[in-house]
Amino acid sequence: MGELPSGRLAVRALRRAGVEQLFTLPGGDLFPLYDGCRHEGVRIVDTRHEQAAAFAAEAMAKLTRRPQVAALSAGPGVINALSAIATAASGGSPLTVLAGRAPPATVGSGNLQEPDHQAVVAALVKHAATASEPAAVAPAVAGALRAAGTPHRGPALVDIPADVMVARADEVTVAGPPPPEPVEVDLDAVAAAAAELRRAERPLLVAGTDVWLGGAYAALRDLVDAAGLPVVLQGMGRGCLPADHDLVVSRARGLALSRADLVTVVGMPLDSRVGFDRCADARVMHVADHPGLLAGHVELAAGVAGDLAAALTALAEAVGEATEQRRAWSEQLRDAEAAARAADAALLESDAAPIHPARVCGELRRLLDRDAVVIGDGDDLMSFVGCYVDTYTPGCWLDPGPFGCLGTGMGYAAAARLAHPHRQVVAVLGEGAAARGMMDAATLVRHRLPVLVVVGNNGIWPDREPGRQRDDDGDGAADRQPGLRYDEVVTALGGAGETVQRPSDLAPAFERGLAAGVPYLVNVLIDPTVSYTDPRPPAAAARPPSP
Numbered sequence: 001m002g003e004l005p006s007g008r009l010a011v012r013a014l015r016r017a018g019v020e021q022l023f024t025l026p027g028g029d030l031f032p033l034y035d036g037c038r039h040e041g042v043r044i045v046d047t048r049h050e051q052a053a054a055f056a057a058e059a060m061a062k063l064t065r066r067p068q069v070a071a072l073s074a075g076p077g078v079i080n081a082l083s084a085i086a087t088a089a090s091g092g093s094p095l096t097v098l099a100g101r102a103p104p105a106t107v108g109s110g111n112l113q114e115p116d117h118q119a120v121v122a123a124l125v126k127h128a129a130t131a132s133e134p135a136a137v138a139p140a141v142a143g144a145l146r147a148a149g150t151p152h153r154g155p156a157l158v159d160i161p162a163d164v165m166v167a168r169a170d171e172v173t174v175a176g177p178p179p180p181e182p183v184e185v186d187l188d189a190v191a192a193a194a195a196e197l198r199r200a201e202r203p204l205l206v207a208g209t210d211v212w213l214g215g216a217y218a219a220l221r222d223l224v225d226a227a228g229l230p231v232v233l234q235g236m237g238r239g240c241l242p243a244d245h246d247l248v249v250s251r252a253r254g255l256a257l258s259r260a261d262l263v264t265v266v267g268m269p270l271d272s273r274v275g276f277d278r279c280a281d282a283r284v285m286h287v288a289d290h291p292g293l294l295a296g297h298v299e300l301a302a303g304v305a306g307d308l309a310a311a312l313t314a315l316a317e318a319v320g321e322a323t324e325q326r327r328a329w330s331e332q333l334r335d336a337e338a339a340a341r342a343a344d345a346a347l348l349e350s351d352a353a354p355i356h357p358a359r360v361c362g363e364l365r366r367l368l369d370r371d372a373v374v375i376g377d378g379d380d381l382m383s384f385v386g387c388y389v390d391t392y393t394p395g396c397w398l399d400p401g402p403f404g405c406l407g408t409g410m411g412y413a414a415a416a417r418l419a420h421p422h423r424q425v426v427a428v429l430g431e432g433a434a435a436r437g438m439m440d441a442a443t444l445v446r447h448r449l450p451v452l453v454v455v456g457n458n459g460i461w462p463d464r465e466p467g468r469q470r471d472d473d474g475d476g477a478a479d480r481q482p483g484l485r486y487d488e489v490v491t492a493l494g495g496a497g498e499t500v501q502r503p504s505d506l507a508p509a510f511e512r513g514l515a516a517g518v519p520y521l522v523n524v525l526i527d528p529t530v531s532y533t534d535p536r537p538p539a540a541a542a543r544p545p546s547p
Helices: 006-016 028-040 050-064 076-080 082-091 117-121 134-149 162-166 187-199 209-213 217-227 250-259 308-319 324-348 357-367 380-388 409-419 431-446 486-492 503-515
Strands: 003-005 021-024 043-046 068-072 095-101 127-130 156-161 168-170 203-207 231-233 262-266 283-288 302-305 373-377 425-430 452-457 496-500 520-525
Touching: 003 006, 003 028, 006 028, 006 134, 006 156, 006 162, 006 168, 021 028, 021 050, 021 409, 028 043, 028 068, 028 095, 028 162, 043 050, 043 431, 050 068, 050 076, 050 082, 050 095, 050 209, 050 409, 050 431, 068 076, 076 082, 076 095, 076 117, 082 095, 082 117, 095 134, 095 162, 117 127, 117 156, 127 134, 134 156, 134 162, 134 168, 156 162, 187 262, 187 283, 187 302, 187 308, 203 217, 209 217, 217 308, 231 250, 250 324, 283 308, 302 308, 324 357, 324 380, 357 380, 357 425, 357 452, 357 503, 373 380, 373 409, 380 425, 380 452, 409 425, 409 431, 425 431, 431 452, 431 486, 452 486, 452 503, 486 496, 486 520, 496 503, 503 520
Parallel strands: 021 043, 021 068, 068 095, 095 156, 127 156, 203 231, 203 262, 262 283, 283 302, 373 425, 425 452, 452 520, 496 520
Antiparallel strands: 003 168
């Protein structure tokens, strides 16, 4: 077939696997890959920081449910992306990293950028390999993509030494990775879980990101509808059933967890997000896409491992129709859901000045389409958005996931716009999150990726505990800078934006941002005395909503 540069062979392996874009920050050791992209029709999306490139690839992997790729320079390039690799590991994202590497012959001689990447990432990745000769490049890339996409999904890394990257090799036909083989479901385990569900009078189902990644949302709906199971949605589980489905009770989550007699967690770890402090008396079941993910720190009433769609379909067939007790329990939670939503109105429509964070959510709710992609990045403000901005369509919610890393927003926004060029894309950032990735607004501008970015600017991150302003004696961890003009940063980078101080100006500003055709940042000066744990100003004494 003739010789080709190894960089081109690597990209040809990506193209055969369906990869259409390469996220990167340009480095000299990666230029053979870029040349390969130009020959093979793979779009190069270059960012201003490796963290943004890796987060964009990680988000694209979640949005498409296929392995996606970041190309990173040796040494600092890979190290700068560790937060994204860790996010992919904790969230099950099929991220693949192609890394430059110093030539083996020079390692130990004090050259720049020669850390052993595999040793650095060993605790985070599913798979790591070095393509030590030109003929090994394409097979190594294909193997990494296959490993990343096989349940349980996660990150993989291939590093390619600089001398190998520029060398030529005979082309070896490497087919794209086949669809991953689903893990077979143990039907005896399904039968045990179904028996637990049948005898439960107050069951609750908590569904997470792997329901989306595993394509199991139709099976989830069938189980919920057939068995009459109330459900709370977490992470990218949001939208796997629309927020207005009769059995989605996420706003009544606190009541549901405190009174349930059986909690079934599907497609996510049994971690702090489930809220086990509220359901100590409930039996717990876990349904995961791989046996290695079944919880070992909680005594399980039953555990089912394997392909989630198959597991949920088998459960639906085995559980049978809703009992009278379950129908009464679901009705109780629906009433609580309706009451919580009615109680939200005062905050969502608040005319308080400074602007209440919930009012930001109230205006977004009115303007967003049912298939809008909403990105949350930050702590307090993201919690408001997660509580009050509903998701109706699968694959339309992105957040940092269980790793909880701030600074994902700009990379996620780039990926969302590329994945869904005709949908609304809104990234809502807390001030701390905005400060960590603002320069990659330039990436959105250069690649013509219009996104509405909303910054909740309270001027106090990170110099306070949640819900408490710093005293004036300077005992905070950082000095305050109220009213910082994040919109002017984006404008200077080629986008547009504005600062909003009055609640009545929010909707017009958001409308301008959605219609702008360029990255548009609305810098909202929100009330610094309000936190998600106590959503009303200090003078009020209302019970906070369930998270």
